[in-house]
Amino acid sequence: MIEARNLVKRYGSTMAVSDLSFSIRPGLVTGFLGPNGAGKTTTMRMIVGLDAPTQGSVTVGGRSYRDLPAPMREVGALLDAKALHGGRRARDHLLCLAQSNGIPRSRVDEVLRTVGLEGVARRRAKGFSLGMGQRLGIASALLGDPAVLIFDEPVNGLDPDGIRWVRTLMRALAAEGRTVLVSSHLMSEMALTADHLLVIGKGRLIADTSVDEFVRSSSRQPVHVRSPRAAELAARCRQAGATVRAGTGPDVIEITGMDSAEVGSLAAAHGIALSELIPLRASLEEAFMELTRDSVEYQAAGGTR
Amino acid sequence: MTGAAIALAGPDHRAAFRASTFGDVLRSEWTKLRSVRSTFWALTATVVLGIALGAVISAAAAHGYAKSSVSGKLSWDPTAVSLDGMGIATLAIAVLGVLCVSSEYSSGMIRTSLIAVPKRGRVLAAKSLVLAVVTFVVGEATSFTAFFAGQALISGHAPHAALGDPGVARAVAGAGLALTALAVLSVAAGALLRHPAAAIACMIAVLFVLPGIAQALPDSWRNPVTEFWPTQAGGQLTSVHHSAHTLLPWPGFGVMCLFVAIVYAIAWTLLDRRDA
Numbered sequence: 356m357i358e359a360r361n362l363v364k365r366y367g368s369t370m371a372v373s374d375l376s377f378s379i380r381p382g383l384v385t386g387f388l389g390p391n392g393a394g395k396t397t398t399m400r401m402i403v404g405l406d407a408p409t410q411g412s413v414t415v416g417g418r419s420y421r422d423l424p425a426p427m428r429e430v431g432a433l434l435d436a437k438a439l440h441g442g443r444r445a446r447d448h449l450l451c452l453a454q455s456n457g458i459p460r461s462r463v464d465e466v467l468r469t470v471g472l473e474g475v476a477r478r479r480a481k482g483f484s485l486g487m488g489q490r491l492g493i494a495s496a497l498l499g500d501p502a503v504l505i506f507d508e509p510v511n512g513l514d515p516d517g518i519r520w521v522r523t524l525m526r527a528l529a530a531e532g533r534t535v536l537v538s539s540h541l542m543s544e545m546a547l548t549a550d551h552l553l554v555i556g557k558g559r560l561i562a563d564t565s566v567d568e569f570v571r572s573s574s575r576q577p578v579h580v581r582s583p584r585a586a587e588l589a590a591r592c593r594q595a596g597a598t599v600r601a602g603t604g605p606d607v608i609e610i611t612g613m614d615s616a617e618v619g620s621l622a623a624a625h626g627i628a629l630s631e632l633i634p635l636r637a638s639l640e641e642a643f644m645e646l647t648r649d650s651v652e653y654q655a656a657g658g659t660r
Numbered sequence: 661m662t663g664a665a666i667a668l669a670g671p672d673h674r675a676a677f678r679a680s681t682f683g684d685v686l687r688s689e690w691t692k693l694r695s696v697r698s699t700f701w702a703l704t705a706t707v708v709l710g711i712a713l714g715a716v717i718s719a720a721a722a723h724g725y726a727k728s729s730v731s732g733k734l735s736w737d738p739t740a741v742s743l744d745g746m747g748i749a750t751l752a753i754a755v756l757g758v759l760c761v762s763s764e765y766s767s768g769m770i771r772t773s774l775i776a777v778p779k780r781g782r783v784l785a786a787k788s789l790v791l792a793v794v795t796f797v798v799g800e801a802t803s804f805t806a807f808f809a810g811q812a813l814i815s816g817h818a819p820h821a822a823l824g825d826p827g828v829a830r831a832v833a834g835a836g837l838a839l840t841a842l843a844v845l846s847v848a849a850g851a852l853l854r855h856p857a858a859a860i861a862c863m864i865a866v867l868f869v870l871p872g873i874a875q876a877l878p879d880s881w882r883n884p885v886t887e888f889w890p891t892q893a894g895g896q897l898t899s900v901h902h903s904a905h906t907l908l909p910w911p912g913f914g915v916m917c918l919f920v921a922i923v924y925a926i927a928w929t930l931l932d933r934r935d936a
Contacts, residue, residue: 400935402779403775404773404775405933405936408934421778421779423778424678424679424680425678425679425680426680426775427775427776432775434771434775435766435771437767438768438769438772439767439769439772440696440764441767442697442766449696450691451688451691451692452776454684455684455687455688455773455777456680456684457678457679457681457684458914495772514764
């Protein structure tokens, strides 16, 4: 459980985070979304005590991070995969972190195996690819077997295989009852990984809601359909009040204003076979754009008064 | 909301672990120090400079002794001569001390370190203590070796010293001690300035440049500098012959330690207050 109350961070005259309150619950993957410069990283840095809030407070399990008796046992954080000494071997890097929190040496080899780096454990970290660096960062977050995990852009630099591995890992960690906070600007990735969303823009909270609700609240949520009788189905959907756009092929259409269930039953009622019926979850991106654009406009209007 | 119900099924983390201790942080810092190459090279440089350079200086000074003036012969300090290499070796230790903190800033490792140990004072204290112990052991070994090697080269050409002579054991052991104080000062400078190049430049200025400039100043300026400049004052611990306008060995070392303590306190306070 991570709780922020009226969190404010000011750097000189710039307001990085302003009056942010949220609570992140266990058992869920919470996606932390926002455009670049929205204050995601600053918020995460305040959670783990790297930056001191200008005002307000943030606690992990009811305690301020600096007061945790064995921080790595309670919170695992990956804020920057490159935040390590390149001249140190992967295993030594993890060992010095484990030792600092009284974590047994055996756990180092365990997490190296978990992230698939056991083969390069004795190599110096500066030779690592971005993807290997991310894996090493994830390994350090897992060292203390913590109940709370915080990842800032964990899929950065990973190949598709790695991305899927991270997604599975996040889901597994949450399924074990842990609190998982993941920031990303890849909306499609968040749609697949997160249960809950925390959206910020210009340091302010824009949305704190489930992924489904967030997407549903968006005005546009198209359904992708492939059918040999696409033209006929398009006509029927228009009659039902939906908007239909031509898709990537002659047998593909995109329908807005009806959900996939409605499209499916309409097609069934007219005996139209469908070869694909996909509610476009990628519209999370559009929902996100819509929301953050609003926040920017609101900010600009507020500033001129 | 089913989150709470799932959480109960998850692992109970709170009961399973003990609090992290200063001993844990010490072990961690020891691993950090021994697992980078710069440590090995800096310590090798310390030993080689301290012993080899000391030997070369001892041999050269001993051969020049016969031709030196009366005042030169009066101030002849074979112990200090054999330990001259240690003065240059301080540079290697200063670089090591600065790097063991500032390389964490330049690489970004400091953020990982402070997330692991958010009680920041512990990180600085553990770093300093580990480096101080390592420097003390290496420094003493180097200074005693340099002393015996130096005396062996001096004997036969000029009066040489023995460990049992008054003040000699103190001077030889003092060289290792002064090196240790300098190591701690370098750690503090690294934490204070955060940039390796800036901190190393600053240490060189404190150790060599400013005392050097003072030599060019009129006596009324030069004498207080030679007397009270921390690194000069601390260096008195390593000489047997007491020259004018210098502090006595232990008060001199006291001045150095006081200076280290002040810089350290500033570094400690800033480390705690600044965003990492």
